Amino acid sequence: MNVSLKKPALSTAAKAISISDVNLYYGALHVLKDINLEIKPGEFFAFLGPSGCGKTTLLRLIAGFNTARNGKVVIGGQDVLDMPPWKREVGMVFQSYALWPHMTVARNVAFGLEERRLPRAEIDARVQAALELVGLEKLADRRPSQLSGGQQQRVALARTIAIEPKVLLLDEPLSNLDAKMRVEVRRELRELQQRLQLTTIFVTHDQEEANTVCDRIAVFNEGRIQQVGTPMDLYEKPANLFVANFLGTANILDGRVIGTGSDRTFEVTGAGSIPIPPGTDVPAGAKLVFRPQYATIGHVQPGWVSLSGTVMHCEFLGATVRYGIAVDTATVMIDVPFHSGAGLLPIGSPTVLGLQPSSALWLAE
Numbered sequence: 124m125n126v127s128l129k130k131p132a133l134s135t136a137a138k139a140i141s142i143s144d145v146n147l148y149y150g151a152l153h154v155l156k157d158i159n160l161e162i163k164p165g166e167f168f169a170f171l172g173p174s175g176c177g178k179t180t181l182l183r184l185i186a187g188f189n190t191a192r193n194g195k196v197v198i199g200g201q202d203v204l205d206m207p208p209w210k211r212e213v214g215m216v217f218q219s220y221a222l223w224p225h226m227t228v229a230r231n232v233a234f235g236l237e238e239r240r241l242p243r244a245e246i247d248a249r250v251q252a253a254l255e256l257v258g259l260e261k262l263a264d265r266r267p268s269q270l271s272g273g274q275q276q277r278v279a280l281a282r283t284i285a286i287e288p289k290v291l292l293l294d295e296p297l298s299n300l301d302a303k304m305r306v307e308v309r310r311e312l313r314e315l316q317q318r319l320q321l322t323t324i325f326v327t328h329d330q331e332e333a334n335t336v337c338d339r340i341a342v343f344n345e346g347r348i349q350q351v352g353t354p355m356d357l358y359e360k361p362a363n364l365f366v367a368n369f370l371g372t373a374n375i376l377d378g379r380v381i382g383t384g385s386d387r388t389f390e391v392t393g394a395g396s397i398p399i400p401p402g403t404d405v406p407a408g409a410k411l412v413f414r415p416q417y418a419t420i421g422h423v424q425p426g427w428v429s430l431s432g433t434v435m436h437c438e439f440l441g442a443t444v445r446y447g448i449a450v451d452t453a454t455v456m457i458d459v460p461f462h463s464g465a466g467l468l469p470i471g472s473p474t475v476l477g478l479q480p481s482s483a484l485w486l487a488e
Contacts, residue, residue: 137165138199138289140185145194147184153165154180155191156346162339165320169333170367172343178326180196181343182292185324186215196475199289216287218295220279222267229263232282239286253281256315273304280312284319291316291323297332309336330370334358342366358414366484367412374418374455376411389485393451394430398480409485413478415458420446421468423477430455430476434468448476 140162147155155177162168170178183189185196187208196204203211222231231252236246254260257277267275276296281390283291296312297305313336316323327333333340334354342349342357342365350362354370361367364375378391380399387399389411399405423429430447441461446468448455457476468474 130203136289137198137322139164140290140322140324142181142185142195143195143197145184145191145193145196145346147180150412154346155184156259158194158348158349160348162322162324165322165327166339167316167323167337169337170324170326170343171328171330171333171340173328178328178343179294181322182215182294182326184400185290186213186292187211193384201313203438205398212287212289213292214283214286214290215292215294216276216279216283216296218298220267220275220299222275222278222282224267226262226272227266228259228278231267231278232285235282236285247320249285249287250281251287256284257281257311261488271304272300273308276300276308277311278398281362284321289322293323293325295326295328296360297327297329305332312336328471334370342369344369357376361412361484364412364488367484367486372415372456374411374413374415374453376450376453376455378411379428380405380409389483391430391450394432395428397428397430397478397483399485403485406487410485410487412484412486413482415445415456417479417482418455418457419477420457420459421474423475424479426476427479430478432476434470434474434476436470437467439467448474450476 130431142158142160145155145158146153158181170177170181178209180189187206191204194204195202198211200428223234226234232253233246233249236249254263257280259274259277259281262270262274265280270278297308300308311334325333325337337354339353340357341351344365350357350366357366357370361370367373368375376391378389379388381388383395385401388396389399390396391411397411430450432450434446435449435454436447438445439461443458444456444461444467446459448457455476
């Protein structure tokens with residue numbers, strides 16, 4: 124998408140979103156549980172989680188397609204929970220794009236404006252501006268069937284932007300694209316959002332998508348928000364085992380705390396023990412958690428601790444080699460930088476893992 128560098132000819136104003144004490148049921152099924160969330164004006168925000176966790180349900184609630192038993196959804200200072208969708212001034216791009224196949228690109232973009240009975244001159248101006256923003260002004264007379272998946276997605280975006288919404292809602296907009304196109308389009312989405320300074324919520328189950336384009340992320344599971352933070356905060360300081368395991372690869376080992384006060388250690392089942400840094404909070408039932416790149420294999424650096432294990436498998440990933448190491452009944456993943464000519468550790472060989480205590484986390488469910 125060759126995005127125009129000139130100032131957008133569409134009116135956008137960043138709005139804050141405040142969601143408080145929201146509970147939503149489908150019959151007796153409690154789908155959204157005590158949702159409280161603050162989204163800043165102009166923020167690119169992600170709802171991230173597995174299928175069925177409630178993220179799309181909350182997006183549709185904001186759009187007005189779902190109703191809640193209680194709580195508030197405030198957009199730009201106004202509670203919209205009891206408003207119909209067409210009065211909320213919220214634009215939603217659906218996963219399926221929902222384009223009219225018999226209409227041209229321009230007519231698809233104009234559809235929402237025509238429904239609002241705007242003057243024809245204003246409709247034409249907004250359509251032209253929206254198509255220029257997504258780089259499709261030269262394809263205005265084509266039909267959706269004559270476009271690629273990425274181009275269809277841009278038409279859906281243009282149609283939503285043209286109505287000048289207060290908030291842009293994106294329901295897994297990249298899921299219908301191939302892997303290479305997803306990478307390209309997510310960059311374009313981020314660039315467009317920054318230029319428009321439009322508060323945007325992006326629903327996805329793909330942590331890489333959320334990490335690369337969003338300012339902050341709310342991680343969902345079983346209808347609850349588990350944690351909210353920047354991608355790096357969530358990766359480095361997960362609140363619980365679910366967040367650690369969902370955002371990137373996490374090694375999780377069972378064990379128990381030995382000692383008290385400043386002399387505490389965590390005894391890893393069948394592998395060794397790690398000193399717990401003074402002042403570290405270790406919740407009841409905690410497990411040892413660390414990322415693959417925060418450990419060494421075959422040697423232990425000064426000040427680090429060692430765990431014993433056995434090489435079970437290895438994967439060549441180009442820049443790195445990922446080893447799977449059996450530590451008691453668990454398999455630990457360790458990433459080692461690849462160097463030309465370097466040999467691989469033989470499968471089945473005993474080895475030692477080195478771990479820096481300060482990079483370890485102790486997390487519970």
